[in-house]
Amino acid sequence: MTAEILQLLNVESAYGPIKAIRGVSLKVRQGEIATVLGSNGAGKTTILKTISGIIDPRKGSVQFKGMDITAKDPAFIVQQGLSHVPEGREVFPLLSVKDNLVMGAYTRQDRDGVARDMETVFGYFPILRERAGQDAGLLSGGQQQMLAISRAIMAAPQLILLDEPSLGLSPKLTKEIFEIVVRINRERGTTILLVEQNANMALNAADYGYVLENGRIVMEDRCDRLREKDDIKEFYLGMKDDGVRGERRWKKKKTWR
Ligand SMILES: Nc1ncnc2c1ncn2[C@@H]1O[C@H](COP(=O)(O)OP(=O)(O)OP(=O)(O)O)[C@@H](O)[C@H]1O
Numbered sequence: 001m002t003a004e005i006l007q008l009l010n011v012e013s014a015y016g017p018i019k020a021i022r023g024v025s026l027k028v029r030q031g032e033i034a035t036v037l038g039s040n041g042a043g044k045t046t047i048l049k050t051i052s053g054i055i056d057p058r059k060g061s062v063q064f065k066g067m068d069i070t071a072k073d074p075a076f077i078v079q080q081g082l083s084h085v086p087e088g089r090e091v092f093p094l095l096s097v098k099d100n101l102v103m104g105a106y107t108r109q110d111r112d113g114v115a116r117d118m119e120t121v122f123g124y125f126p127i128l129r130e131r132a133g134q135d136a137g138l139l140s141g142g143q144q145q146m147l148a149i150s151r152a153i154m155a156a157p158q159l160i161l162l163d164e165p166s167l168g169l170s171p172k173l174t175k176e177i178f179e180i181v182v183r184i185n186r187e188r189g190t191t192i193l194l195v196e197q198n199a200n201m202a203l204n205a206a207d208y209g210y211v212l213e214n215g216r217i218v219m220e221d222r223c224d225r226l227r228e229k230d231d232i233k234e235f236y237l238g239m240k241d242d243g244v245r246g247e248r249r250w251k252k253k254k255t256w257r
């Protein structure tokens, strides 16, 4: 079996008195797409922030490629080959699209590789090439998500953490972005840990999934098996497997676009 690239053991993180994750253990295997599903406030973002060093956990450990990265400096963690695409994108709005991409590669010395990866991301998202000279703040929400993912690729990571790429996007754009996420995994061999409320999209894209409720993992399995479980169908996929939840969220948050 493939070895795990990332492992969390009994991780607890809190914001003052609020315990956001309560003893989370999970593994991400080299080369797979793993997903953590959970509703609003379940602790998904906190898991990713704890992995990438933005939050220091109260307990437990985070191992990346067999190295203990628990509570290490975020810049150090990026240098080890782990990139985080945060919730709500967070591109540099006053820098051009191209300069945002260049910033993503700031730790790299291999100019040829950087130029090649820039071409690759323009291949994935041609609109970014068209807008290369424009300020990133002028892009639509979907385009900013594309840029945020592309900027992560520019660091040439082995593992990408993706926080709710579907947030605020139309079902059509969400589908496009997920297709590219799967291509990044298949074509570049990049391992991906994706957290999502949109269980329908995430379970289709990912190989292995965890279900997070109130800061605890309550279920885990291969995604093809999770999709068949009655409580997943009922609570996370809605009545029908048609992406309705995603659409509802889009309407609620459409100002994001
Ligand atoms: N900066 C903060 N200060 C205090 N409490 C916080 C903070 N950020 C998150 N929390 C709380 O921690 C818990 C987990 O939040 P988290 O953002 O990890 O959830 P989430 O699963 O990412 O939710 P969403 O789907 O809305 O993004 C929630 O109860 C939330 O209210």
Ligand SMILES: [Mg+2]
Residues within 6 Å of the ligand: 044, 045, 046, 087, 163, 164
């Ligand atoms: Mg979140």
